[in-house]
Amino acid sequence: MSDHQTVVAALFGAPGSVRIPATQALGTVTVAEIAAPLGLPGFDNSAMDGYAVRADEIASATDGSPVRLPVAEDIPAGRTDRLTLQPGTAHRIMTGAPVPVGADAVIPVEVTDGRVDIVTIRSAVPAGRHIRTAGSDIAAGEPAIPAGTRLGAPQIGLLAALGITEVTVAPRLRVVVLSTGSELVTPGTPLQYGQIYESNGPMLTAAATEAGADATHVHFVTDDVGAFRARLDEISDDADLIITSGGVSAGAFEVVKDALAASGEVEFVKVAMQPGMPQGCGRYASPSGRAVPIVTLPGNPVSSLVSFEVFIRTPLRAAMGLPPDRRRVHAHLESDIRSPAGKRQFLRGVLSRSEPDDAEGFAVKPIGPPASHHLRYLARADALIDIAADVDAVSAGTPVDVIML
Numbered sequence: 001m002s003d004h005q006t007v008v009a010a011l012f013g014a015p016g017s018v019r020i021p022a023t024q025a026l027g028t029v030t031v032a033e034i035a036a037p038l039g040l041p042g043f044d045n046s047a048m049d050g051y052a053v054r055a056d057e058i059a060s061a062t063d064g065s066p067v068r069l070p071v072a073e074d075i076p077a078g079r080t081d082r083l084t085l086q087p088g089t090a091h092r093i094m095t096g097a098p099v100p101v102g103a104d105a106v107i108p109v110e111v112t113d114g115r116v117d118i119v120t121i122r123s124a125v126p127a128g129r130h131i132r133t134a135g136s137d138i139a140a141g142e143p144a145i146p147a148g149t150r151l152g153a154p155q156i157g158l159l160a161a162l163g164i165t166e167v168t169v170a171p172r173l174r175v176v177v178l179s180t181g182s183e184l185v186t187p188g189t190p191l192q193y194g195q196i197y198e199s200n201g202p203m204l205t206a207a208a209t210e211a212g213a214d215a216t217h218v219h220f221v222t223d224d225v226g227a228f229r230a231r232l233d234e235i236s237d238d239a240d241l242i243i244t245s246g247g248v249s250a251g252a253f254e255v256v257k258d259a260l261a262a263s264g265e266v267e268f269v270k271v272a273m274q275p276g277m278p279q280g281c282g283r284y285a286s287p288s289g290r291a292v293p294i295v296t297l298p299g300n301p302v303s304s305l306v307s308f309e310v311f312i313r314t315p316l317r318a319a320m321g322l323p324p325d326r327r328r329v330h331a332h333l334e335s336d337i338r339s340p341a342g343k344r345q346f347l348r349g350v351l352s353r354s355e356p357d358d359a360e361g362f363a364v365k366p367i368g369p370p371a372s373h374h375l376r377y378l379a380r381a382d383a384l385i386d387i388a389a390d391v392d393a394v395s396a397g398t399p400v401d402v403i404m405l
């Protein structure tokens, strides 16, 4: 199995670099450090709704002996003229509004009478209180976001606060998922006997999207080799990775294998694992001459998703600068299991007693049979139980390797 992992991983190159609008950068990874083009805050501003004052002028203010000051200006947030506080006056000021030159403190409205003509102040504050000074968050030129940062909501917020509209990031890979099978019907249309709804396409597209890619699902193709290759020609110029499902085992109508094996574009192998035995990968020559990585997954639904997890997820993320994100833990098995001799097995499981930092704090319950058409149990599982190829039985209570989904 690790051989095929290596071959699939080798299809991916190092992360590239692209300039995109910051508003579209969620989930991408920066390729270089981003410095602050301006300081934050950009100007001294008030942290409170209240009155801008000179601290020494109200130093004696108490409940019993308040200080009264005429209110010379009203400064809402957004006022853009530069004001100066004359000695012996106060300015009413709102949170986020620029502090006038000469003021060195803000008195919260709660310790005043709140009037707009002459304000009565009942409490003193030291100089500097309730003023957010320019550059106190980040100074112009300082590093704002390091290289290799995955841009999440906080980073998108920081970029916007800094007025940055474009960022240089590793591009999301364009993954195109193509399912094959004459039995497949799009959900939403009536089924005839012998037909099934196409589920691998939406499932693998979701998996690739979840992994950080720009994934699309194109309409599936029938078991016709010509139609399949025509479809590959249509999609391959705009794909960085093609994932197919189905058509790779030993049947009479294995469209993927029939279309790609003889030309040598894809090498098909039997991997000693369950589910996910029939696998293939290689490069497809697009009409414009690009050699597009292609991974051909088996059609059984559980096999296709487990194969995505085992072979594609981590190298796909690495090619976008994203770190591996599936945790492996040890968990005590809750019931006996059997495993096929000579095959690495991935069973669906449910984890419990989750104590994220305590490797011994997990238990895992195997759910559903090992057969690879049981989507219900796949949809309930939050873990894959990873049983080594040389193990054919594990009894309850034994610690096992688990991949957290």
Ligand SMILES: Nc1nc2c(c(=O)[nH]1)N[C@H]1C(S)=C(S)[C@@H](COP(=O)(O)OP(=O)(O)OC[C@H]3O[C@@H](n4cnc5c(N)ncnc54)[C@H](O)[C@@H]3O)O[C@H]1N2
Pocket (backbone or CB within 6 Å): 179, 180, 181, 183, 184, 196, 197, 198, 199, 200, 201, 245, 246, 247, 248, 249, 250, 251, 254, 275, 276, 277, 278, 297, 298, 299, 300, 301, 303, 372
């Ligand atoms: N004689 C043999 N038969 C099979 C072998 C074998 O070695 N010798 N391997 C079995 C194993 S293991 C697997 S896995 C499957 C893989 O088959 P294919 O990749 O060729 O896939 P299909 O035959 O097209 O489909 C298998 C199964 O999955 C259903 N399917 C396919 N695509 C979808 C989809 N997009 N959405 C939902 N379900 C899908 C399909 O209807 C079949 O039931 O081969 C075994 N056979």
Ligand code: MOO
Pocket (backbone or CB within 6 Å): 273, 274, 275, 276, 277, 278, 298, 300, 303, 304, 371, 372
């Ligand atoms: O190897 Mo198949 O993938 O068990 O269903």
